[in-house]
Amino acid sequence: MTDFAAADSGMRQLQARYVDSVWRKDFDAFADCFTEGAEWRIAGQVLLGRAACVGLLRKIMPSIERVFMTMGTPLLQLRGEEIIARTYVTEINVSKGVPPMFAIGIYYDRCVQEGSRWRFAWHHYQSYYHGPADLTAPFRHIIDYGAPFGMPGSDEPAPAAGSADFGEETVS
Protein backbone atom coordinates (compact mmCIF):
# COMPACT_ATOMS: atom_id res chain seq x y z
CA MET A 1 0.00 0.00 0.00
CA THR A 2 2.91 2.37 0.62
CA ASP A 3 3.86 1.98 -3.08
CA PHE A 4 0.41 3.26 -4.02
CA ALA A 5 0.61 6.14 -1.58
CA ALA A 6 4.03 7.13 -2.94
CA ALA A 7 2.77 6.89 -6.53
CA ASP A 8 -0.27 8.98 -5.62
CA SER A 9 1.96 11.68 -4.17
CA GLY A 10 4.20 11.62 -7.25
CA MET A 11 1.23 11.81 -9.62
CA ARG A 12 -0.40 14.69 -7.76
CA GLN A 13 2.90 16.58 -7.68
CA LEU A 14 3.24 16.08 -11.45
CA GLN A 15 -0.26 17.42 -12.02
CA ALA A 16 0.44 20.36 -9.71
CA ARG A 17 3.59 21.22 -11.71
CA TYR A 18 1.55 20.92 -14.93
CA VAL A 19 -1.24 23.23 -13.70
CA ASP A 20 1.26 25.74 -12.31
CA SER A 21 3.26 25.83 -15.55
CA VAL A 22 0.14 26.41 -17.65
CA TRP A 23 -1.00 29.25 -15.37
CA ARG A 24 2.45 30.91 -15.47
CA LYS A 25 2.99 30.12 -19.17
CA ASP A 26 6.31 28.56 -18.23
CA PHE A 27 7.09 26.46 -21.29
CA ASP A 28 10.25 24.88 -19.84
CA ALA A 29 8.42 23.72 -16.72
CA PHE A 30 5.54 22.47 -18.90
CA ALA A 31 7.94 20.51 -21.11
CA ASP A 32 9.50 18.94 -18.01
CA CYS A 33 6.14 17.29 -17.26
CA PHE A 34 6.57 15.01 -20.32
CA THR A 35 9.03 12.24 -21.13
CA GLU A 36 11.28 12.81 -24.13
CA GLY A 37 9.17 10.37 -26.16
CA ALA A 38 5.78 11.37 -24.73
CA GLU A 39 2.60 11.19 -26.78
CA TRP A 40 -0.22 13.70 -26.21
CA ARG A 41 -3.58 13.09 -27.84
CA ILE A 42 -5.91 16.08 -27.75
CA ALA A 43 -8.70 17.43 -29.97
CA GLY A 44 -7.99 15.11 -32.88
CA GLN A 45 -4.25 15.78 -32.79
CA VAL A 46 -1.44 13.37 -31.99
CA LEU A 47 1.68 15.12 -30.68
CA LEU A 48 4.78 12.94 -30.59
CA GLY A 49 7.69 13.88 -28.36
CA ARG A 50 8.27 16.47 -25.67
CA ALA A 51 9.08 19.21 -28.20
CA ALA A 52 5.78 18.69 -30.02
CA CYS A 53 3.83 18.73 -26.72
CA VAL A 54 5.29 22.03 -25.60
CA GLY A 55 4.99 23.29 -29.18
CA LEU A 56 1.20 23.09 -28.94
CA LEU A 57 1.22 25.21 -25.81
CA ARG A 58 3.54 27.76 -27.46
CA LYS A 59 1.19 27.88 -30.46
CA ILE A 60 -2.05 28.51 -28.54
CA MET A 61 -0.86 30.67 -25.66
CA PRO A 62 -0.43 33.95 -27.59
CA SER A 63 -4.22 34.16 -27.97
CA ILE A 64 -4.91 33.21 -24.34
CA GLU A 65 -4.64 35.49 -21.35
CA ARG A 66 -5.00 32.90 -18.59
CA VAL A 67 -5.84 29.23 -18.07
CA PHE A 68 -6.80 28.24 -14.51
CA MET A 69 -6.99 24.46 -14.24
CA THR A 70 -8.29 22.39 -11.32
CA MET A 71 -7.51 18.68 -11.27
CA GLY A 72 -9.67 16.23 -9.36
CA THR A 73 -8.16 13.35 -7.42
CA PRO A 74 -6.43 11.04 -9.89
CA LEU A 75 -7.80 7.51 -9.91
CA LEU A 76 -4.67 5.34 -9.97
CA GLN A 77 -3.42 1.89 -10.76
CA LEU A 78 0.19 0.71 -10.68
CA ARG A 79 1.11 -1.56 -13.60
CA GLY A 80 4.72 -2.59 -13.22
CA GLU A 81 6.77 0.59 -13.31
CA GLU A 82 3.91 2.62 -14.79
CA ILE A 83 1.05 4.62 -13.27
CA ILE A 84 -2.28 4.37 -15.09
CA ALA A 85 -4.62 7.22 -14.20
CA ARG A 86 -7.86 8.98 -15.02
CA THR A 87 -8.38 12.51 -13.73
CA TYR A 88 -11.29 14.88 -14.18
CA VAL A 89 -10.36 18.51 -14.81
CA THR A 90 -12.05 21.88 -15.02
CA GLU A 91 -10.64 25.01 -16.62
CA ILE A 92 -11.44 28.68 -16.61
CA ASN A 93 -10.04 30.13 -19.83
CA VAL A 94 -9.68 33.83 -20.48
CA SER A 95 -8.82 34.67 -24.08
CA LYS A 96 -8.31 37.93 -25.83
CA GLY A 97 -11.44 39.45 -27.31
CA VAL A 98 -13.95 36.82 -26.17
CA PRO A 99 -15.88 36.18 -22.94
CA PRO A 100 -14.29 33.83 -20.34
CA MET A 101 -14.97 30.17 -21.00
CA PHE A 102 -15.39 27.17 -18.72
CA ALA A 103 -14.31 23.65 -19.59
CA ILE A 104 -14.83 20.16 -18.16
CA GLY A 105 -12.83 17.18 -19.35
CA ILE A 106 -10.87 14.10 -18.44
CA TYR A 107 -7.25 13.07 -18.75
CA TYR A 108 -6.30 9.43 -19.26
CA ASP A 109 -2.61 9.11 -18.47
CA ARG A 110 0.27 6.69 -18.41
CA CYS A 111 3.18 8.02 -16.39
CA VAL A 112 6.68 6.83 -15.62
CA GLN A 113 9.20 7.79 -12.95
CA GLU A 114 12.44 9.34 -14.18
CA GLY A 115 14.79 9.99 -11.28
CA SER A 116 12.81 11.72 -8.55
CA ARG A 117 10.01 12.86 -10.88
CA TRP A 118 7.04 11.25 -12.52
CA ARG A 119 6.28 12.40 -16.09
CA PHE A 120 3.51 11.90 -18.64
CA ALA A 121 4.48 9.24 -21.17
CA TRP A 122 0.99 9.08 -22.74
CA HIS A 123 -1.49 11.90 -22.14
CA HIS A 124 -4.99 11.65 -23.63
CA TYR A 125 -7.57 14.42 -23.17
CA GLN A 126 -11.30 14.25 -23.85
CA SER A 127 -13.51 17.31 -23.61
CA TYR A 128 -17.01 17.07 -22.09
CA TYR A 129 -17.91 20.73 -22.05
CA HIS A 130 -16.47 23.97 -23.41
CA GLY A 131 -18.58 27.07 -23.19
CA PRO A 132 -19.88 29.77 -20.92
CA ALA A 133 -19.53 29.27 -17.17
CA ASP A 134 -23.33 29.11 -16.84
CA LEU A 135 -23.25 25.75 -18.70
CA THR A 136 -25.57 26.96 -21.46
CA ALA A 137 -23.50 25.34 -24.22
CA PRO A 138 -24.17 21.69 -25.08
CA PHE A 139 -22.32 18.92 -23.25
CA ARG A 140 -20.57 16.37 -25.44
CA HIS A 141 -21.23 12.65 -25.39
CA ILE A 142 -19.25 10.57 -22.93
CA ILE A 143 -17.09 7.82 -24.34
CA ASP A 144 -17.37 5.39 -21.45
CA TYR A 145 -14.40 3.07 -20.94
CA GLY A 146 -16.10 1.41 -17.98
CA ALA A 147 -15.07 1.23 -14.36
CA PRO A 148 -11.43 1.88 -13.51
CA PHE A 149 -9.22 0.89 -15.13
CA GLY A 150 -10.76 0.92 -18.51
CA MET A 151 -8.68 3.17 -20.74
CA PRO A 152 -8.75 4.36 -24.33
CA GLY A 153 -6.67 2.26 -26.70
CA SER A 154 -3.11 3.52 -27.00
CA ASP A 155 -3.72 4.50 -30.63
CA GLU A 156 -7.26 5.77 -30.09
CA PRO A 157 -7.70 9.34 -31.27
CA ALA A 158 -8.80 12.03 -28.85
CA PRO A 159 -12.04 13.21 -30.45
CA ALA A 160 -12.07 16.63 -32.00
CA ALA A 161 -14.81 18.94 -30.78
CA GLY A 162 -17.81 18.75 -33.06
CA SER A 163 -16.60 15.66 -34.91
CA ALA A 164 -19.26 13.19 -35.98
CA ASP A 165 -18.03 10.50 -33.60
CA PHE A 166 -18.05 12.94 -30.74
CA GLY A 167 -21.47 14.45 -31.27
CA GLU A 168 -23.05 16.99 -29.01
CA GLU A 169 -26.09 16.64 -26.81
CA THR A 170 -28.99 18.92 -27.46
CA VAL A 171 -29.92 20.95 -24.43
CA SER A 172 -33.51 22.05 -24.54
Next chain:
Amino acid sequence: MTDITDQVIAEYAIRQLQARYTDSVWRQDMETFGDCFTEDCEWKIGGVTLNGRTEIVSYMRELFATKFRRLFITLRTPLLDVQKGKASGRTYMSARNIMADGTAFAPFGVYYEHFVGEGDKWRFSWRLFQTLYAGPADLSGSFFDQEQFGPSPGMPPRDVATLDVTGLHKKR
Protein backbone atom coordinates in the same frame (compact mmCIF):
# COMPACT_ATOMS: atom_id res chain seq x y z
CA MET B 1 -3.64 8.04 17.72
CA THR B 2 -2.31 6.44 14.54
CA ASP B 3 1.17 6.68 13.14
CA ILE B 4 1.91 8.77 10.09
CA THR B 5 2.08 5.75 7.77
CA ASP B 6 -1.44 4.64 8.75
CA GLN B 7 -2.64 8.22 8.32
CA VAL B 8 -1.13 8.59 4.84
CA ILE B 9 -2.37 5.19 3.65
CA ALA B 10 -5.90 5.85 4.95
CA GLU B 11 -6.02 9.27 3.33
CA TYR B 12 -4.84 7.82 0.04
CA ALA B 13 -7.45 5.04 0.17
CA ILE B 14 -10.27 7.45 1.06
CA ARG B 15 -9.34 9.85 -1.75
CA GLN B 16 -9.35 6.89 -4.14
CA LEU B 17 -12.80 5.92 -2.81
CA GLN B 18 -14.05 9.45 -3.40
CA ALA B 19 -12.54 9.44 -6.89
CA ARG B 20 -14.28 6.13 -7.70
CA TYR B 21 -17.49 7.66 -6.39
CA THR B 22 -17.36 10.82 -8.53
CA ASP B 23 -16.28 8.81 -11.59
CA SER B 24 -19.18 6.38 -11.17
CA VAL B 25 -21.69 9.22 -10.73
CA TRP B 26 -20.45 10.96 -13.90
CA ARG B 27 -20.61 7.71 -15.90
CA GLN B 28 -23.87 6.61 -14.23
CA ASP B 29 -22.22 3.27 -13.45
CA MET B 30 -24.48 2.08 -10.63
CA GLU B 31 -22.54 -1.13 -10.02
CA THR B 32 -19.33 0.77 -9.29
CA PHE B 33 -21.38 3.36 -7.38
CA GLY B 34 -22.86 0.67 -5.15
CA ASP B 35 -19.41 -0.76 -4.46
CA CYS B 36 -18.49 2.52 -2.74
CA PHE B 37 -20.84 1.70 0.19
CA THR B 38 -20.75 -0.95 2.90
CA GLU B 39 -23.61 -3.43 2.80
CA ASP B 40 -25.27 -1.70 5.79
CA CYS B 41 -24.32 1.91 5.06
CA GLU B 42 -26.71 4.64 6.20
CA TRP B 43 -26.94 7.86 4.12
CA LYS B 44 -28.86 10.92 5.21
CA ILE B 45 -29.47 13.37 2.37
CA GLY B 46 -32.15 15.92 1.54
CA GLY B 47 -34.56 14.91 4.32
CA VAL B 48 -34.26 11.22 3.43
CA THR B 49 -32.49 8.40 5.30
CA LEU B 50 -31.35 5.53 3.09
CA ASN B 51 -30.56 2.23 4.78
CA GLY B 52 -28.19 -0.23 3.17
CA ARG B 53 -26.37 -0.45 -0.16
CA THR B 54 -29.35 -1.87 -2.02
CA GLU B 55 -31.67 0.96 -1.00
CA ILE B 56 -28.99 3.59 -1.69
CA VAL B 57 -28.41 2.30 -5.23
CA SER B 58 -32.11 1.92 -5.96
CA TYR B 59 -32.99 5.41 -4.71
CA MET B 60 -30.07 7.12 -6.43
CA ARG B 61 -30.61 5.23 -9.70
CA GLU B 62 -34.11 6.68 -9.89
CA LEU B 63 -33.03 10.16 -8.73
CA PHE B 64 -30.23 10.34 -11.31
CA ALA B 65 -32.45 9.05 -14.10
CA THR B 66 -35.42 11.31 -13.44
CA LYS B 67 -33.87 14.55 -12.19
CA PHE B 68 -30.47 14.86 -13.84
CA ARG B 69 -28.86 14.77 -17.26
CA ARG B 70 -25.28 15.31 -16.03
CA LEU B 71 -23.69 15.18 -12.56
CA PHE B 72 -20.14 16.50 -12.36
CA ILE B 73 -18.95 16.48 -8.73
CA THR B 74 -15.67 17.88 -7.42
CA LEU B 75 -14.59 16.88 -3.89
CA ARG B 76 -12.00 18.80 -1.90
CA THR B 77 -9.36 17.33 0.40
CA PRO B 78 -11.06 15.20 3.06
CA LEU B 79 -10.40 16.39 6.62
CA LEU B 80 -9.88 13.09 8.44
CA ASP B 81 -9.66 11.51 11.85
CA VAL B 82 -8.07 8.10 11.26
CA GLN B 83 -8.36 5.17 13.64
CA LYS B 84 -7.24 1.58 13.06
CA GLY B 85 -9.10 0.34 9.97
CA LYS B 86 -11.66 3.11 10.06
CA ALA B 87 -11.90 6.87 9.77
CA SER B 88 -14.33 9.75 9.94
CA GLY B 89 -14.23 13.16 8.39
CA ARG B 90 -15.76 15.99 6.41
CA THR B 91 -15.30 16.81 2.73
CA TYR B 92 -16.56 19.92 0.94
CA MET B 93 -17.97 19.47 -2.56
CA SER B 94 -19.17 21.49 -5.50
CA ALA B 95 -20.94 20.33 -8.63
CA ARG B 96 -21.69 21.44 -12.16
CA ASN B 97 -24.88 19.62 -13.03
CA ILE B 98 -27.38 19.72 -15.86
CA MET B 99 -30.92 18.96 -14.77
CA ALA B 100 -33.31 16.82 -16.79
CA ASP B 101 -34.92 19.97 -18.24
CA GLY B 102 -31.53 21.25 -19.43
CA THR B 103 -31.06 23.94 -16.81
CA ALA B 104 -27.75 24.30 -14.99
CA PHE B 105 -27.50 23.51 -11.27
CA ALA B 106 -24.22 24.21 -9.45
CA PRO B 107 -24.64 23.45 -5.75
CA PHE B 108 -22.01 23.10 -3.09
CA GLY B 109 -22.16 21.34 0.23
CA VAL B 110 -20.39 19.14 2.76
CA TYR B 111 -20.28 15.42 3.40
CA TYR B 112 -19.77 14.16 6.97
CA GLU B 113 -18.72 10.53 6.67
CA HIS B 114 -17.55 7.42 8.45
CA PHE B 115 -15.34 5.06 6.44
CA VAL B 116 -14.14 1.50 6.94
CA GLY B 117 -11.44 -0.55 5.26
CA GLU B 118 -12.82 -3.78 3.77
CA GLY B 119 -10.14 -5.92 2.15
CA ASP B 120 -8.32 -3.85 -0.43
CA LYS B 121 -10.96 -1.08 -0.53
CA TRP B 122 -12.31 1.53 1.80
CA ARG B 123 -16.06 2.22 1.72
CA PHE B 124 -18.58 4.68 3.12
CA SER B 125 -20.31 3.24 6.19
CA TRP B 126 -22.29 6.36 7.18
CA ARG B 127 -22.91 9.70 5.44
CA LEU B 128 -24.68 12.97 6.02
CA PHE B 129 -24.86 15.41 3.12
CA GLN B 130 -25.70 19.04 3.81
CA THR B 131 -26.51 21.38 0.93
CA LEU B 132 -24.87 24.76 1.59
CA TYR B 133 -25.78 26.48 -1.71
CA ALA B 134 -28.27 25.60 -4.43
CA GLY B 135 -28.64 27.44 -7.70
CA PRO B 136 -26.76 28.53 -10.81
CA ALA B 137 -22.98 28.88 -11.00
CA ASP B 138 -23.21 32.67 -10.72
CA LEU B 139 -24.26 32.25 -7.02
CA SER B 140 -27.60 33.94 -7.61
CA GLY B 141 -29.35 31.03 -5.87
CA SER B 142 -29.85 30.35 -2.16
CA PHE B 143 -27.40 29.75 0.68
CA PHE B 144 -28.51 27.61 3.63
CA ASP B 145 -27.50 27.77 7.29
CA GLN B 146 -27.08 24.12 8.19
CA GLU B 147 -26.26 22.75 11.63
CA GLN B 148 -22.52 22.78 12.35
CA PHE B 149 -20.48 20.36 14.45
CA GLY B 150 -17.44 22.39 15.48
CA PRO B 151 -13.88 21.98 14.25
CA SER B 152 -12.56 18.62 13.09
CA PRO B 153 -12.85 15.93 14.37
CA GLY B 154 -16.35 17.07 15.39
CA MET B 155 -19.00 14.89 13.74
CA PRO B 156 -22.80 14.79 13.70
CA PRO B 157 -24.56 12.28 15.94
CA ARG B 158 -25.88 9.27 14.02
CA ASP B 159 -29.48 10.42 14.56
CA VAL B 160 -28.84 13.93 13.21
CA ALA B 161 -31.67 15.52 11.25
CA THR B 162 -31.39 15.86 7.46
CA LEU B 163 -33.16 18.71 5.69
CA ASP B 164 -34.62 18.90 2.19
CA VAL B 165 -33.69 22.39 1.04
CA THR B 166 -33.65 21.73 -2.72
CA GLY B 167 -36.95 19.92 -3.19
CA LEU B 168 -35.18 17.23 -5.20
CA HIS B 169 -35.84 14.40 -2.79
CA LYS B 170 -38.90 12.23 -2.32
CA LYS B 171 -40.96 12.50 0.80
CA ARG B 172 -40.75 9.11 2.57
